[in-house]
Amino acid sequence: MAKEITSREENYSQWYNDIIKKAGLADNSAVRGCMVIKPYGFAIWENMKAELDRMFKETGHVNAYFPLFIPKSFLSKEADHVEGFAKECAVVTHHRLMNNPDGSGVVVDPSSKLEEELIVRPTSETIIWNTYKDWIKSYRDLPLLINQWANVVRWEMRTRPFLRTTEFLWQEGHTAHATKDEAIAESRLIHDVYAKFAEEYMAMPVIQGSKSENERFAGAVETYTIEALMQDGKALQAGTSHFLGQNFAKAFDVKFSNDKNTEEHVWATSWGVSTRLVGGLIMTHSDDEGLVLPPKLAPYQVVIVPIPKPLPELMETIDKFEQELKDAGIRVLVDRDEKKRPGFKFAEYEMKGIPIRFGIGPRDLEKGQIEVARRDTKEKSAVAMEGIIAHAKQLLEEIQNNLFERAKNFRSEHYSSAETFDEFKEILEKKGGFIEAHWDGTVETELKIKEQTKATIRCIPLDAKQEEGKCILTGAPSKQKVIFAKSY
RNA sequence: CGGGGCGUAGCGCAGCCCGGUUAGCGCACCUGGUUUGGGACCAGGGGGUCGGAGGUUCGAAUCCUCUCGCCCCGACCA
Numbered sequence: 001m002a003k004e005i006t007s008r009e010e011n012y013s014q015w016y017n018d019i020i021k022k023a024g025l026a027d028n029s030a031v032r033g034c035m036v037i038k039p040y041g042f043a044i045w046e047n048m049k050a051e052l053d054r055m056f057k058e059t060g061h062v063n064a065y066f067p068l069f070i071p072k073s074f075l076s077k078e079a080d081h082v083e084g085f086a087k088e089c090a091v092v093t094h095h096r097l098m099n100n101p102d103g104s105g106v107v108v109d110p111s112s113k114l115e116e117e118l119i120v121r122p123t124s125e126t127i128i129w130n131t132y133k134d135w136i137k138s139y140r141d142l143p144l145l146i147n148q149w150a151n152v153v154r155w156e157m158r159t160r161p162f163l164r165t166t167e168f169l170w171q172e173g174h175t176a177h178a179t180k181d182e183a184i185a186e187s188r189l190i191h192d193v194y195a196k197f198a199e200e201y202m203a204m205p206v207i208q209g210s211k212s213e214n215e216r217f218a219g220a221v222e223t224y225t226i227e228a229l230m231q232d233g234k235a236l237q238a239g240t241s242h243f244l245g246q247n248f249a250k251a252f253d254v255k256f257s258n259d260k261n262t263e264e265h266v267w268a269t270s271w272g273v274s275t276r277l278v279g280g281l282i283m284t285h286s287d288d289e290g291l292v293l294p295p296k297l298a299p300y301q302v303v304i305v306p307i308p309k310p311l312p313e314l315m316e317t318i319d320k321f322e323q324e325l326k327d328a329g330i331r332v333l334v335d336r337d338e339k340k341r342p343g344f345k346f347a348e349y350e351m352k353g354i355p356i357r358f359g360i361g362p363r364d365l366e367k368g369q370i371e372v373a374r375r376d377t378k379e380k381s382a383v384a385m386e387g388i389i390a391h392a393k394q395l396l397e398e399i400q401n402n403l404f405e406r407a408k409n410f411r412s413e414h415y416s417s418a419e420t421f422d423e424f425k426e427i428l429e430k431k432g433g434f435i436e437a438h439w440d441g442t443v444e445t446e447l448k449i450k451e452q453t454k455a456t457i458r459c460i461p462l463d464a465k466q467e468e469g470k471c472i473l474t475g476a477p478s479k480q481k482v483i484f485a486k487s488y
Numbered sequence: 489c490g491g492g493g494c495g496u497a498g499c500g501c502a503g504c505c506c507g508g509u510u511a512g513c514g515c516a517c518c519u520g521g522u523u524u525g526g527g528a529c530c531a532g533g534g535g536g537u538c539g540g541a542g543g544u545u546c547g548a549a550u551c552c553u554c555u556c557g558c559c560c561c562g563a564c565c566a
């Protein structure tokens with residue numbers, strides 16, 4: 001029935017908001033632009049986090065934690081960096097409140113004004129590089145491979161739950177290296193980790209590429225990105241990994257002595273993914289009936305609904321399956337609610353995107369079978385109780401694969417090539433999606449295209465074939481196609 | 489910051505134009521009963537500063553002024 005969810009066709013943004021609300025992922029908060037991540041939504045993030053953390057550690061990184069506040073002066077040490085973030089910083093100017101003399105509550109105590117304002121971190125390059133200065137003296141201190149899980153604040157004009165909130169959760173890796181090549185290799189390594197995570201865990205296909213100068217991270221020499229395609233034909237930048245060159249080392253005077261006792265500036269990378277991924281996950285798979293979650297990240301992979309309710313004669317069997325599923329490493333939820341009827345529960349768990357539902361009633365008990373429903377295709381089938389655990393395990397894999405294939409198909413259907421600007425505009429208007437096209441390589445052209453079409457260069461794909469062509473806007477020569485799209 | 493919309497019970501809304509007893513409906517909630525294989529039904533019940541302030545009036549959810557907040561679309565951005 002999908003009660004209360006706006007259809008995608010009717011209003012895509014409303015649909016997105018409905019899913020978040022009805023599936024219990026997040027709420028708006030008392031603070032404009034900030035959301036409350038509810039337990040079910042946070043569980044998805046925790047699963048993402050656990051997997052990413054494992055991948056980072058597997059590739060030699062360790063976690064640390066740096067302060068929330070950054071002295072204002074730090075931010076301005078790297079010129080491009082401050083320019084990129086200055087307009088969206090929350091600033092702490094005082095540290096104390098006092099009772100309002102007129103009795104109307106509390107006011108800022110003017111005598112508590114800070115000598116130097118503190119910035120709530122929009123990203124931590126500056127405070128971290130200020131710290132690295134003390135940590136790095138010799139080539140023996142390198143590489144330094146550190147990640148932190150943190151919250152950051154960017155005072156954006158327009159926010160959307162998960163996709164862009166004033167405060168968001170993320171991880172930010174900050175590494176230091178002795179050579180340029182090593183730093184580039186590091187940023188590429190993480191770029192690959194992100195792509196692998198997106199595709200294998202989120203079942204969200206991505207295009208890997210580098211950013212144009214205009215879209216590059218403030219302070220970076222090169223930004224690598226993974227770009228995903230949402231169901232409304234808009235692209236989502238899902239993760240970025242930056243090669244920072246020696247920009248921050250120079251700004252914070254971080255030098256090391258090499259094995260020939262010569263001083264050199266350190267080479268750096270930084271990389272991050274955020275709670276935005278949850279938004280990407282929602283928009284990649286979900287449908288008009290609610291959330292659809294890939295099994296690998298679903299808080300619960302199987303839900304068992306006793307039909308018509310948790311009768312004692314059913315629960316013995318159900319408790320046994322619950323334990324067996326747990327033992328098999330499957331996250332399972334048993335609905336022991338006495339009051340709600342099965343139909344209600346079915347709709348509820350579809351809304352919440354649980355990949356597999358087991359329905360078990362007296363009839364099933366008699367026949368030694370279980371009604372197995374999969375969320376991705378909505379198919380239902382009767383499966384013998386014997387071997388059900390193995391069946392569930394295999395079905396979870398199948399669902400994971402199916403979601404990825406489905407998303408890949410959608411992307412192929414929304415991946416076009418344009419030779420002329422008219423063609424480009426027509427595709428954008430008719431179906432959106434990614435459009436590959438020749439571009440003359442200049443910022444001016446990119447900005448003009450953006451102005452006329454709202455589309456930007458999502459990335460210069462790493463695997464693009466080299467071919468002679470003409471820029472769709474200016475006709476100037478181009479050596480390869482780049483990928484355009486409207487984006488979030 | 490521009491353009492549009494909206495603030496009435498936890499949620500979704502009606503009532504407002506055209507002022508008039510005790511502010512209403514659906515869902516949710518509580519109690520009891522009957523039900524239960526795709527969002528059950530009956531009966532009873534609880535819950536409201538009508539976003540806030542000021543004004544007009546015998547009387548304001550309703551009219552006027554100011555104000556606060558939220559949502560959508562855009563500019564900005566992960």
